[in-house]
Amino acid sequence: xxxxxxxxxxxxxxxxxxxxxxxxxxxxxxxxxxxxxxxxxxxxxxxxxxxxxxxxxxxxxxxxxxxxxxxxxxxxxxxxxxxxxxxxxxxxxxxxxxxxxxxxxxxxxxxxxxxxxxxxxxxxxxxxxxxxxxxxxxxxxxxxxxxxxxxxxxxxxxxxxxxxxxxxxxxxxxxxxxxxxxxxxxxxxxxxxxxxxxxxxxxxxxxxxxxxxxxxxxxxxxxxxxxxxxxxxxxxxxxxxxxxxxxxxxxxxxxxxxxxxxxxxxxxxxxxxxxxxxxxxxxxxxxxxxxxxxxxxxxxxxxxxxxxxxxxxxxxxxxxxxxxxxxxxxxxxxxxxxxxxxxxxxxxxxxxxxxxxxxxxxxxxxxxxxxxxxxxxxxxxxxxxxxxxxxxxxxxxxxxxxxxxxxxxxxxxxxxxxxxxxxxxxxxxxxxxxxxxxxxxxxxxxxxxxxxxxxxxxxxxxxxxxxxxxxxxxxxxxxxxxxxxxxxxxxxxxxxxxxxxxxxxxxxxxxxxxxxxxxxxxxxxxxxxxxxxxxxxxxxxxxxxxxxxxxx
Amino acid sequence: xxxxxxxxxxxxxxxxxxxxxxxxxxxxxxxxxxxxxxxxxxxxxxxxxxxxxxxxxxxxxxxxxxxxxxxxxxxxxxxxxxxxxxxxxxxxxxxxxxxxxxxxxxxxxxxxxxxxxxxxxxxxxxxxxxxxxxxxxxxxxxxxxxxxxxxxxxxxxxxxxxxxxxxxxxxxxxxxxxxxx
Numbered sequence: 214x215x216x217x218x219x220x221x222x223x224x225x226x227x228x229x230x231x232x233x234x235x236x237x238x239x240x241x242x243x244x245x246x247x248x249x250x251x252x253x254x255x256x257x258x259x260x261x262x263x264x265x266x267x268x269x270x271x272x273x274x275x276x277x278x279x280x281x282x283x284x285x286x287x288x289x290x291x292x293x294x295x296x297x298x299x300x301x302x303x304x305x306x307x308x309x310x311x312x313x314x315x316x317x318x319x320x321x322x323x324x325x326x327x328x329x330x331x332x333x334x335x336x337x338x339x340x341x342x343x344x345x346x347x348x349x350x351x352x353x354x355x356x357x358x359x360x361x362x363x364x365x366x367x368x369x370x371x372x373x374x375x376x377x378x379x380x381x382x383x384x385x386x387x388x389x390x391x392x393x394x395x396x397x398x399x400x401x402x403x404x405x406x407x408x409x410x411x412x413x414x415x416x417x418x419x420x421x422x423x424x425x426x427x428x429x430x431x432x433x434x435x436x437x438x439x440x441x442x443x444x445x446x447x448x449x450x451x452x453x454x455x456x457x458x459x460x461x462x463x464x465x466x467x468x469x470x471x472x473x474x475x476x477x478x479x480x481x482x483x484x485x486x487x488x489x490x491x492x493x494x495x496x497x498x499x500x501x502x503x504x505x506x507x508x509x510x511x512x513x514x515x516x517x518x519x520x521x522x523x524x525x526x527x528x529x530x531x532x533x534x535x536x537x538x539x540x541x542x543x544x545x546x547x548x549x550x551x552x553x554x555x556x557x558x559x560x561x562x563x564x565x566x567x568x569x570x571x572x573x574x575x576x577x578x579x580x581x582x583x584x585x586x587x588x589x590x591x592x593x594x595x596x597x598x599x600x601x602x603x604x605x606x607x608x609x610x611x612x613x614x615x616x617x618x619x620x621x622x623x624x625x626x627x628x629x630x631x632x633x634x635x636x637x638x639x640x641x642x643x644x645x646x647x648x649x650x651x652x653x654x655x656x657x658x659x660x661x662x663x664x665x666x667x668x669x670x671x672x673x674x675x676x677x678x679x680x681x682x683x684x685x686x687x688x689x690x691x692x693x694x695x696x697x698x699x700x701x702x703x704x705x706x707x708x709x710x711x712x713x714x715x716x717x718x719x720x721x722x723x724x725x726x727x728x729x730x731x732x733x734x735x736x737x738x739x740x741x742x743x744x745x746x747x748x749x750x751x752x753x754x755x756x757x758x759x760x761x762x763x764x765x
Numbered sequence: 766x767x768x769x770x771x772x773x774x775x776x777x778x779x780x781x782x783x784x785x786x787x788x789x790x791x792x793x794x795x796x797x798x799x800x801x802x803x804x805x806x807x808x809x810x811x812x813x814x815x816x817x818x819x820x821x822x823x824x825x826x827x828x829x830x831x832x833x834x835x836x837x838x839x840x841x842x843x844x845x846x847x848x849x850x851x852x853x854x855x856x857x858x859x860x861x862x863x864x865x866x867x868x869x870x871x872x873x874x875x876x877x878x879x880x881x882x883x884x885x886x887x888x889x890x891x892x893x894x895x896x897x898x899x900x901x902x903x904x905x906x907x908x909x910x911x912x913x914x915x916x917x918x919x920x921x922x923x924x925x926x927x928x929x930x931x932x933x934x935x936x937x938x939x940x941x942x943x944x945x946x
């Protein structure tokens with residue numbers, strides 16, 4: 214069967230869902246364009262600024278899309294392409310897009326406040342504190358998971374390792390030349406992009422073969438420097454040049470996919486119990502951002518909601534944006550399922566004493582095949598794709614490190630403020646930015662040395678738990694307003710069930726496997742999830758019984 | 766155009782984005798008009814307090830009229846602008862750049878001083894640019910001939926300080942401001 218059939222099914226399903234289920238949700242949420250959004254009522258020209266829907270969709274999508282919708286589906290294909298495909302499509306329609314859409318609307322109705330504030334308002338200070346602890350653990354997992362994935366990629370595609378190091382140098386050069394010395398932006402961009410392609414060529418000619426541990430150490434060192442250095446020197450020019458690579462990759466991959474027209478070779482159903490674990494719940498936490506992602510609620514509520522011009526735009530941006538990400542997830546899945554089981558295992562299953570190349574290497578190989586149809590040499594295409602995906606993973610690493618530092622520092626600041634001990638040695642230690650960064654990175658680095666197949670599901674579980682919390686906050690808000698909330702409540706129950714079951718299984722597996730740190734983190738998340746679930750059930754029941762209307 | 770009219774026009778142009786003070790003493794120099802611009806770019810994730818990164822850019826504009834100008838007076842003003850860096854610029858991890866803009870207004874700019882004005886440049890890095898940098902713009906406005914003589918750094922904003930701006934230049938100034946924003 215042609216994989217394009219799956220592509221077509223997914224796109225048609227998403228389109229129909231947008232027109233029908235999306236419209237149903239919009240009616241249930243009572244979107245009303247005559248109700249003025251915070252972007253207008255609180256317009257400050259800084260954070261609250263109305264933006265046209267297509268522009269805002271671009272910003273929103275750029276913020277939510279990362280390496281995860283590629284890594285997750287490729288990994289989940291181990292269960293067979295049917296289960297993975299069904300969850301991406303159905304999960305995207307009934308869970309992920311609903312989660313993103315309702316998060317934006319809830320935030321709009323709470324003056325553009327983030328989901329954390331909504332949780333605090335509807336579930337109290339305890340809920341907020343637990344949420345913050347959970348946030349730091351999740352960020353540590355993000356760093357560990359992505360560092361591990363990228364290290365495996367550079368081991369499997371050493372050409373991309375060389376190109377990636379050169380990319381960092383080119384970004385710094387660009388930052389100094391354009392920002393510091395006022396070199397014209399357009400000419401600088403042309404030169405910068407040309408240098409990137411030169412870096413790919415150098416990478417192909419001089420691949421850098423290092424061990425996985427060496428790459429992890431290098432990346433963590435890079436992340437420490439990048440998270441402390443001024444953004445105009447590295448982060449901004451890197452992200453700016455990255456965007457050109459991404460446009461090239463998306464354009465080339467989509468066109469190449471249609472010309473290549475791959476056939477589905479992988480097993481349709483890989484069994485309920487695989488090397489990753491049981492299909493329920495592991496399939497769901499593995500696909501992660503391809504179907505639903507808790508991080509989206511932070512983006513949706515923290516930034517996007519403040520720029521929504523009119524309420525009806527929330528459907529286009531929230532619901533539509535997630536469906537676009539699910540489409541990307543289907544493309545990623547196709548690069549996996551066009552391989553035979555043997556070839557797939559060669560990428561994804563570790564052999565004795567040797568880590569598997571991993572999902573990014575698999576995705577890069579698939580896309581390189583598509584690009585070859587456009588006349589791009591295979592090795593160049595593979596290096597290019599690996600570079601782009603790893604570059605986005607490094608962006609996530611950088612952001613997660615900065616946020617992890619912020620959460621770590623904030624914990625000590627608030628604890629000290631509560632006790633009136635702002636000058637204690639512990640407070641000074643905990644609020645020091647270098648200390649906060651190093652603690653976050655060292656814990657993550659320790660975990661990252663483990664196996665990818667152990668880390669990714671725990672990260673996925675944390676991400677899905679965050680989604681469950683966001684759906685919970687929305688459910689409670691709707692219940693307090695006396696509105697029907699089944700379309701968020703039942704997905705929330707499902708996500709809690711998935712997360713708790715997954716964490717329970719992963720704790721057992723990691724304890725048996727001697728992955729101590731991962732076990733401790735998973736146990737902490739499990740306890741947190743149980744407390745929040747009980748807390749939430751009580752709050753939900755009370756809110757439903759009260760049924761009082763709360764002005765939003 | 767007379768000096769008073771020019772000041773009114775300049776204040777009107779600056780007040781959109783700058784905080785303005787008039788007739789103040791700075792470092793023993795009487796400054797007719799002082800304008801300050803602060804631009805802060807931030808990225809948050811979730812709540813506003815969760816700042817992923819932050820960049821600060823500043824501009825300090827010192828405007829003074831002169832009845833006449835000689836080499837010594839020009840030199841003194843240049844030294845004043847350099848010393849303003851010490852007084853106003855507060856380099857830190859989030860500071861990216863500060864621009865000191867000195868604007869001298871007079872009826873007729875002596876021709877022999879124009880090359881000196883154009884050649885003037887001053888830049889200072891803080892912690893090898895890791896805490897940003899400061900640069901000085903020098904602008905001399907000739908009211909009589911509707912000209913602006915500037916150093917290289919000030920070329921990008923020179924037309925903003927013209928007494929009479931042609932429509933095309935007005936559009937370019939707006940574009941320049943929004944592009945910088």
